[in-house]
Amino acid sequence: MKVALVHDWLTGMRGGEKVLEVFCELFPEAKLFTLLHRKGSVSSTIEAMDIETSFLQSMPFIFxxxxxxxxxxxxxxxxxxxREYDLIISSSHCVALGIITRPSSCHICYCFTPIRYGWDMYQDYFGPSNGRGLAKFLIPFFLNRLRCWDVTASHRVDAFVAISQHVAQRIKKFYRRDSRVIYPPVSADRFEINPKQGDFFLIVSALSPYKRLDIAIEAFNQLEQNLIIIGDGPLYNQLREQANSTISFLGWQPDEVVAEYFARCQGFLFCGEEDFGITVLEANAAGRPxxxxxxxxxLETIIxxxxxxxxxxxxxxxxxxxxEKFDPLDYDPVKIRERALLFDRTHFKNTVADYIFQTYxxxxxxEFDCVETT
Known part of the structure; x- marks a missing residue:
């Protein structure tokens, strides 16, 4: 059995890449297709794969x-x-599900979300307040074509796996397909409980519009409490300009530094509507509410x-x-961490491996119709 992995792009080690890393461990001899790859940006496990990039890799200013x-x-x-691969596993939040295979190949898609800026978050990315000039007229036309392509591409997939019930509902809505829910992995062993708490709240996030960090910044400007934001993205400068002196931006930080801030914060803030929200469980793995x-x-992870x-x-x-209602002393760090362990990486690896081999x-x-799966 020849296996190929497909991932949208490799430019950093985020939640999607942590899922891909598990697939690479399960199939170390597989070919990995991706639109572009910034060398050294992902884990050594992924970097060690046989990686093939698209023509976009050579485009100027692509990264x-x-x-x-x-x-x-x-x-x-x-x-x-x-064409030469028997099993194709795509991990997709954009276009990876659209790879063309031969009719006899089995294509399983681990779907983080249907293209969010093409469907239900279109207005957050490209609504009237975000458009200007010629782009204001071209973007709606292009996104219409992209949605048509996305639906067509979804029919190339033989079996869908969704990262949450929330995403499974979106797959059903936009693709008219059923899916199996397997929650993504949390590397709980990276985190530990620290009895010494700081005086700050924490956000770890990409600084993108739909993350709604503007809500937290405006709230903490009024509360004048300490907020630390770890992450980078297109809104970095804009959000910094809006923040007062009690809000600190640390940019991107290595895993060990992030784990330390998780363990010491009073509480972790999560302001967006996410497909899953792995940082919620990372905070819980450090015992923090x-x-x-x-x-x-x-709604599927927080009790x-x-x-x-x-x-x-x-x-x-x-x-x-x-x-104002929140009191960190109301929460038991040990019980919080126990909840996060239910989503541990080992459990994910065993569950997704069983599903892949059984489906193949x-x-x-x-034994199953390639249009509908359960």
Whole structure:
């Protein structure tokens, strides 16, 4: 059995790449197809793979502006020759699911989300307040074409795995496909409980529009409490300009530094509507409670009153109300960590391996319809 892995792009070690790392451990001899690869940006396990990139790799300024090349992504993913592979496993939040295979190949897609900026978060990325000039007219036209391509590409997948019930509902809505839910892995052994707490709240996040860090910044500007933000992204400068002196931006930090801040924070803030939200469970693995917006994947991981609490509206006032209610002494760090261990990496690896091999065996025996899976 010849195996190929497909991943959208390799530019950093985020949640999606931690899933891919498990696939690489399961299939170390596989070919790995990806649109572009910034060498040294991902773990040694992934870097050791036989990696093939698309023509986008040689584009000027590609690593600084790769999102601007979105119109070329469908063409780039379809340019790979995957005809010799029996099993294809794509890990996709953009176009990886669209790789073209031979009819007899089995394609399993671990789906982080249908393209979020093409579907339900289109307005967050490209709504009237975000468009200007000619782009204001071209973007809606292009996104319409991208959605059509995405639906067509979804029919190339034989079996979908969703990262959460929230994503499974979106796969059903946009692709009209069923999916199996297997929660992504949390490397709980990276984190430990620290009895010495700091006087700050923490956010670890990409600084992107849908993450809604603006809510936290406005709230903490009014509360004048300490907030530390770890992460980088297109809104970095804009958010820094909005923040007062009690809010600190640390940019990107290595894993060991992030783990230390997780363990010492009073509480972790989660303001966006996420497909899953792995940082919620990383905070819990360090024994720290979470204050999260009541929506998306957080509803599947947080037990209110035991591992965190929710705020009901994406507004500074709603977040401030939750913070005023929050008392870190109400939470047991040991019980919080025990909850996170249910999502541990070892459990994910065993579960997803069983699913892949069982699905491939069923596919060879023609025991399931390649259009609908359960």
């Amino acid at each position: 600084k502006k790769y999102r601007h090349f979105l119109p070329l992504f469908p063409v780039a993913i379809e340019s790979f020759d995957a 979470v204050i999260a917006y009541r929506a998306g994947g957080a 209110e009153g035991e591992t965190g609490l929710f705020f009901d509206e994406q507004s500074p006032a709603s977040l401030m109300k939750a913070i 065996e069923r596919y060879l025996k023609k």
